[in-house]
Amino acid sequence: MASNQPDLFVGGPPHGLGQCTGDCGDSVEMQLRLVGDHIDRAAFRLNGCMSTAMAATAVTELVQGIELREALLLTPIMVIDHIGGLDEEHEHCAVIAVNALHNAVTDALRNLNEPWKRLYRT
Numbered sequence: 238m239a240s241n242q243p244d245l246f247v248g249g250p251p252h253g254l255g256q257c258t259g260d261c262g263d264s265v266e267m268q269l270r271l272v273g274d275h276i277d278r279a280a281f282r283l284n285g286c287m288s289t290a291m292a293a294t295a296v297t298e299l300v301q302g303i304e305l306r307e308a309l310l311l312t313p314i315m316v317i318d319h320i321g322g323l324d325e326e327h328e329h330c331a332v333i334a335v336n337a338l339h340n341a342v343t344d345a346l347r348n349l350n351e352p353w354k355r356l357y358r359t
Contacts, residue, residue, distance in 0.1 A: 251280075252348055253305075255340025259333040263289040267296065267337040269345050276300045276308060281337070288327035292334035295319045300338065305349075308342045311335055 253269035263285030270278040279297040313331035
């Protein structure tokens with residue numbers, strides 16, 4: 238198992254936060270920083286294998302600069318294509334990363350409508 242703790246956001250809680258854990262036990266927490274309704278930066282915390290790390294990294298690359306609702310259209314197949322393929326036994330890693338993103342986008346959209354809730358995150 239690999240553990241990746243990248244330098245996440247400084248200066249307050251993320252605008253969107255989402256998490257997903259797969260049946261294999263791998264877990265991705267995706268954090269989004271916005272400018273308006275566009276993703277300025279995506280970062281993640283990971284407890285998982287290298288395939289999950291590659292998938293989560295690909296997600297952050299693919300959503301950079303796009304509109305929040307457009308990020309909901311990202312699919313595991315797009316992530317797998319972006320990294321140049323995954324073994325069939327590791328394709329679920331892309332599902333974990335994409336689901337974490339979709340949860341973060343849903344949270345960010347909710348926070349855009351009720352921004353005061355973001356202040357109460359720990």
